[in-house]
Structure formats: C-alpha cells, structure tokens
Amino acid sequence: MKHAEALVSVRNASKRFGATQALEDVSVDFETGRVHGLVGENGAGKSTLCKIVLGVHAPDAGSIWLEDSPLRLLSPAEGAALGLVGVAQELSLLPAMSVVDNVVLGTEEHWGPFVSERANRRRVEALIDEHGLEVPIDARAGSLSVADQQKVEILRALGRRSRLVVLDEPTARLASHEAAELLDTVRRLAERGVAVVYISHFLNEVLSVADTVTVMRDGRIVRTGPARLESHASLVEGMTGRQIGEVFPPKPPAPADDAPVVLRVDGLSSTGAEFADVSLQIRAGEIVGLAGLVGAGRSEVAHAVYGSLAVASGSVEVCGHRLSGSVDDALAKGVSLIPESRRDQGLMARRPVRDNTTLPYLRRFAGRLGIRASREQEAASEACDDVGVRAESMLTPVAALSGGNQQKVLFARAVLGEPQLLIADEPTRGVDVGSKRAIYEALNRMARSGCAVLLVSSELEEVIGTCHRALVMRRGRIVAEHEGGDMTETSLLAAAFGPGDGTARGRSQEPAAAAGEPR
Amino acid sequence: MMAQVLPAARRYGIAVVTVALFGLLAATTDGFLSQANFRNILDQQSALLIAASFATITMIAGGFDISAASVFVVAPLFALQVENATGSAGLALVVGVAVGLVVGVANGLVVTALKVNSFIATLATSFMVFGAGFLISDRSVLRASTDAYPAIARTRWWGITTGAWIAAGVVAVAWILLSRTRFGRHVYAVGGNAEAARLAGVHVARVKTVAFALAGAAAGLAGVVSSSRTLSALPSDDFSFVFGVIAAVVVGGTSIAGGEGAVWRTIAGAFFIALMINGFNLHQVDPIWQRVIQGAVILAAVSIDSWTQRRPT
C-alpha cells in the first residue's frame, strides 16, 4: 500500500458528444493496489471517463498513460489484452450461452483448436470459490436473475488476469447481503495489486471501500482526495454544488381509512412456482413497498398485476374494475409499470427520448394527419422535465443518455400516463442522490393526487423512507406486513430471510451503512 | 463546425451520395440530362419503389421478407387471368393486390403464431407461390386482352406515366404511415425491443402481421404495374426482384437488425442504384462488368454505413 503508484494516468482528457461536453480537461491517476471511488450526478461523465480508459471511446484531446508509456487504444479488446477490463453499467452477456462459457469467453482454455470444457469449468469454479460469488454455473445466462447476471459479469472481469478493473455501479442490481460480499471482493482485489475503479451512487459503499475518491460534476473533476477525509455530506455537496439535505422528502399523509381502494389483488397465483396466493390492497394516495430478496417473486407479482405475466388463479381489480390480464386492458384502466430492466424491458435504445416517453400513450396525440408532433413533443418534454431527465433534446436517442437519465425516461413515461396505479420495479436503480430525491418527490406528487403506488425495491431504506406500508415476500408468498414505525431494516430483513437464517448479513449491520443512505 | 457537419453527413449520408452521383453524371455524361432519360429511370423504378417502400416497414419491424419476388411474378398472372376472363382491368388490379395481401397475411401468421424465422418462412411461401404461378398460367405467357390493362401504368399525366404516379402515391403512403402514425411508432418499437414494446401495450404480433400483409399487397401492386408496362406476364421462379428491393432498402441504411430506418432512405438507395446503372449504360459499360461493379458498390455502401455507426466516437 505504501508503494502505490499510478498504473493508468489520464491527462487533460476531453470528450464531446454532439453538443454535450461529457468530459472537460480531466486528469486523474488510478493506482496499483488502490480502490479509486468515482462519484458524481447522472451525466457527470463517470462512465465516459472509464470508457476512454478502456478503449470504448477515444478522447478528443488529452492523453492516457499506462505506467510510463502513452496508451492509444482502438478497441476494448486491445484494452483487455493489456489487462484493463470493465464491468459495464448495462449488462452484456450472451443469453443463450452457459455461465461458464460467458465467464471464459475470449479466454477459453483450449487444446489446439478444441475447447477444453473441463479446464474451463475448473477455472470458473475456482473463481467462484475465491470470491464467494455463488451462481449456478451450468445455467443459461439468460435464465438467471438480474443479480446473478451481474455476478457473472463481475466474474468475467475477475477471470482476466486484470491489472485495472472498472466496476460501473456493480451493486445497483444486488441485494444488500450480496453487495456486502462484493465489497469484500473489491478489497481483496486491491490487496492483490489490482487497480480498482469503483463507480457507485451508494456513497456509503464508496466511503467504506475506496482509498481515494474523485468527485465529478458536469464533466470536470471537482477534487480527488483520500476517502477518509470525505463524508456523505461532503461528497453530496461536491457532486451537486449545493446541500440537498435529506434524501427522502417528507411522505405524503397516509390515506384515510375510508379512502377508496384502488388496487385489490385476491389470491393471485402464478402458473409456475414464482408466487402463490398473493392478496393485497392499496388505497388511493397510498405508497406500498414490496420488499424481499431478489428472486422472492416480487417482479413476477408486479407483472401479473400489470397483465404481462399469465396467472393460474386469482383476480386483480383496479378501482372496482376487474382486469382481464392483458397489458392493453391495464393501460386502459390506468395502470402504469416501470419495469425492472430498462435495457431489456423498458427502452428502445436507438429511438429518441420522445418516442420512448410517449409510446404507450400515442392515442392521445392523434390528429387527422397522424400523430400531432408538436403536442407530443410538448407533453414528452414536460414529463421529462418533471422527473429531471437531462438530455440534449427530445430527439436524442436514448442510448446517448447516461444510465441514470435513461432510468428517468421510464419514470417520465409513467408520469405522462397519469395512472390510477403505478407499479414501479426498482425505479431509482442507478439514479444519483439528487435525482433520487426528484423521483421520490414525483412519486409523492402522484400519491397526493390520488394515485396508488406499488414500489418494488431491494433498498430497504428506500422502502422505509418512502412507503406508508411495506409487504415482505419470501419464496413467492407475502410473509409479513409492516406499517409506519414498525418498518425497520431489522424487521424487514428478518421477514425476508425467514426464521432460522440468523446468519444473514444485511448492510444495515455494517457500521458504514448506518448513515442515512438509501439501500 | 465539424461537430455539426459530421453527424449530419452520417445521418443523411446516402442522400448526399446520391445527389453527388447525380451531379457527377450530369457533368460527365452526355444524354443523362434529358427528359427522356429521367422518364425512363422513373418508369423503370416504379415497381421497385412500390415494393421497397413497404419492405422497409417490414424490415424495421424486425422481419426479413423475401417473398416479394414470388408475389411480384405471380400476382399479375392471377390479375391477367381475371382480365382475360372478365375484361375488367379494375377487377384485375384488385385481384393482383389481393393475392399479395393473402400471401403477406400468411407470412405474418406463420412468423408470429408459429414463430418461424421470417427469412425461412418467406422462403418457403415463395416456393409455394411460384408453384401456384405455374399452375394458374398453365406455364405459358399471359397477355393483356384489353387496352385498359396496359393503361394502368402507361397512361401519361403531365408527361409522366401513371405507373410512376402510383409509385409516388405508394411511397407517400408508406412514408406517412411510418413517420406520422401510431402504427409507425409501433413498428419501430417492435423492431427495436419487442419485449419493451409488449410492456408498453403494443400488440407485437399484430403489428408484425400487418407489416407483412402490407408488404405483400405492395409487391402484388408492383407486379401488376410492371406487367401493365410490359403488356404481359410470365411464370417463373426468379428471385431477382426481391434482391433489388433488399439492395435498395439496405443501401439506403435501414438496419437489417430492425428498429432503425426510414422510407426516404429506401428511395435514396433505390435511386442511387438506378443512377449508377443508368450511368453504366450511357457509358456502355459491359453488362457483365456492371454486375461486378454494382456488387462492389453495394458492399462498399453498406460497410461505410456500418462503419460510421459503430466506430468509436
């Protein structure tokens, strides 16, 4: 640790995309054996900085140095050959291939032209043992949960005798206890002499794992310094240039007992083993959290209510009307869904922000000559402003937005729908602290105007900080219900893990995570 | 300055190149800048434009339809049989389009309900349709028996043939459908991310089926227009028409992967290829070499397109 030296140095790098200056005159050193935290608001340029180091983008100006020689990468493959690897913010697995194949892809053990299945398996098993990232190694990557897919991505990066590993929001899709394990892995990596770059919106994670922290704002570096000199508040201030106070705005008042029931779910069971006998009610203006471990069946319930997943039995009523179980019907009766995976289920990456925002509600802009472009444009940009989407224009392809802003586009879509019932599946994943608050405020506004909200979230603090009431699912069943002051991390975690699993580690038990950050 | 010019050049690349080719031919080639030559080009392109503008929609929706060739060959055979039997050109036209529509709907259902890959599905239906063409025509050339049938595409309005007017109308309809309507948006959504489209309430199967159906009907119309120009139709199993269609769509820059593209691109692509061939002919390039060069140019156009879209920015 004493002999930390710069492995990769970025000097005066700039990068512009169209009218967006993503990076401006950025200089930073990533050191061997150190974890370098990178924080900043959505669109601050964190991912872009890492992408120029990994060879995904070429900088417009400035230079990059690997040890003492200048580095000019033309592709990520060249970077990987030099030991510079990254785990991208968006997953990029080959869904039809097994976990083993995905992890060793490009570095397969072989014997002449023949791939050695056994050697590959052994290598992957060794990796899993070493880092404690359990995944079923023969499963097809596409059949895994998002959290498991994330682990496969991380294993892939770890398996490449890497010298620099970039982790871009690696814990955004992980449950609390898995995230804690990942942080251990990150520390161990650094101890073995790897330079780690760690990007996260969970500032407490960064504070606990990083040696050095760089704060970015609007494409520039605000400061780089030792992590021990930073605090949650100082990072937030550096990122936003202002103090934002509490992450969670005050909750809207809980609905009166005679408030109308908007959502009534009765004895809902899936055709498979995903969930069984789920019943719940949400009143107008009420925000209800659906907590539990990843894989507990929460997203499946969300989809079943929305009509995008067939059910074996049970009924769903919205405002007294029974839903027929089709997405169309749900949309017509005022239900909106923000799906869990923005890339696979949410967005048309190459289409403009406008089209992505208005897609389910195009009927509203119907004119005699097709869609009325100006009204559509106006409505889309209003909805996007409402939740704070930062985009060059409404016609920018969604793929050109930063990760957090892409998430906000989905939220804008829901706002545009003015639903009676909003189902939000991890709506703040990858969203920065300031914008999180903007999203919570938008949620609250919707609740105040009488919308019922079902919030699926793996962040216990988010559930506690925003919901009137929380339901906990375990293995496909609702096992607990907590209200108001009864909602604590301990009570929710205990219910999520169930009796007899006292060894469960939640990050709530870690000293670093106690400081009032959502998760 | 470059920052604004480059993306625009990328975006409108094919249009720029087509205009440049036009300029080049105008400057260097005798006989290019004549009304007769332009009319000729328009006439020759009309059938292809009709089929290609709707093939663009299918491709954006994520489908790959090669049955256009078989419909193009066979629809006029049905149309001419009807014309020979009833003497009605109008009815013949309707039947020709209907044949295409039926094939298109069948393609759409096979692709969406049976979940057969669209290339394979339309290859299979192509063989069936070609076969039907030999049956209906009894393997012989069919000729128009009235003056009304040739008039469908050969009448002149303001110096331009009705065939070209029909093409212009069809192109306009496809363009508006794709860029201004809900159906058009749904087409882009289905091709761009089918699961996201489904969750946004888009009827994915319905949109795809309609896209195939319209492409079939357009190919049928293209066949009737073409046979009306040549006064006859001949059964065959010649796939070449659809290759011209796909070349125009792809050279224009519509993505084979779906989700991206535009009708104007296909028009630019079609005219780029047409101007190139016209230039060769006026310069009397050996037709055998024309093919080789044409293939190379298509390859170059498509590579440049994918290079500008993928290169690290």
Ligand SMILES: Nc1ncnc2c1ncn2[C@@H]1O[C@H](COP(=O)(O)OP(=O)(O)OP(=O)(O)O)[C@@H](O)[C@H]1O
């Ligand atoms: N390929 C691209 N084309 C155009 N603009 C882009 C592209 N990639 C990034 N940008 C823009 O550059 C800016 C920086 O984006 P970047 O992805 O680096 O942000 P980030 O700090 O990683 O944000 P987040 O926390 O949301 O992931 C944003 O304004 C974004 O819209």
Ligand SMILES: [Mg+2]
């Ligand atoms: Mg990012």
